[in-house]
Amino acid sequence: MQSxxxxxxxxxxxxxxxxxxxxxxxxIHFDDGSALNQDGTWKEKGRELTNKEKxxxxxxxxxxxxxxxxxxxxxxxxxxxIPNNQKK
Amino acid sequence: xxxxxxxxxxxKLKTSETKKVARDYQAYLDEIYDELPFPIKLLAKHINLHDxxxxxxxxxxxxxxxxxxxxFGDLETGYFSLQLKYLGISNFDLNQVASLCKNQKLEILRDxxxxxxxxxxxxxxxxxxxxxxEIFFRNLEIEIKYIDAKDxxxxxxxxxA
Numbered sequence: 001m002q003s004x005x006x007x008x009x010x011x012x013x014x015x016x017x018x019x020x021x022x023x024x025x026x027x028i029h030f031d032d033g034s035a036l037n038q039d040g041t042w043k044e045k046g047r048e049l050t051n052k053e054k055x056x057x058x059x060x061x062x063x064x065x066x067x068x069x070x071x072x073x074x075x076x077x078x079x080x081x082i083p084n085n086q087k088k
Numbered sequence: 089x090x091x092x093x094x095x096x097x098x099x100k101l102k103t104s105e106t107k108k109v110a111r112d113y114q115a116y117l118d119e120i121y122d123e124l125p126f127p128i129k130l131l132a133k134h135i136n137l138h139d140x141x142x143x144x145x146x147x148x149x150x151x152x153x154x155x156x157x158x159x160f161g162d163l164e165t166g167y168f169s170l171q172l173k174y175l176g177i178s179n180f181d182l183n184q185v186a187s188l189c190k191n192q193k194l195e196i197l198r199d200x201x202x203x204x205x206x207x208x209x210x211x212x213x214x215x216x217x218x219x220x221x222e223i224f225f226r227n228l229e230i231e232i233k234y235i236d237a238k239d240x241x242x243x244x245x246x247x248x249a
Binding site: 001002003006016017018019020021022023024029035041042043044045046 | 096097098099100106110114136138139162163164197198216
């Protein structure tokens, strides 16, 4: 993937791709300081990826970050616990 | 760099070659490990400098000492500031180091330790700007501090004490 960066075949926002080592998963560095591991976990500063970035990442067989489900995003709804017969 | 060359750091090697270099370096470290003083053992095996940013390099000719200050870590391991104080340094090229950190962001891609036949040590650092720094030293002191969030250094400054 780094060779694609050097040949301008990667999205412009990609700074470099670092290889795996004994302590590091392979990861992509973006120009805003964020970095994404191959398994889709954020190494630095998580953010929403652009469609171009997503497309390139998937094309290279890497995982996309897991986005929070809508269920998790829902605010707790306060139920109306006052019985109807007690309401004025 | 003897192990983690520019080709290794820029992913130009085949996966099998990349893994072999990492294995060879680990085997080398295992071989010399017992002979290393504790701070160098710690640096060689337990402190990950990858993606760390050097903020200051300080050289004292009178004390024959070189100090590197930087911030390191990631979301998974947490962040820390690290000071590496190299004592009894030799073959120090003042001009090379001064030009290395002149208005540049010094992000470390890889480092390696070597036990020299003269009894000293070499610590080699390879940066994202594709430049290398080699430090020859006799002893090392390490200071690590937890930092709440990564306080990135923008550029590296050089100080002559």
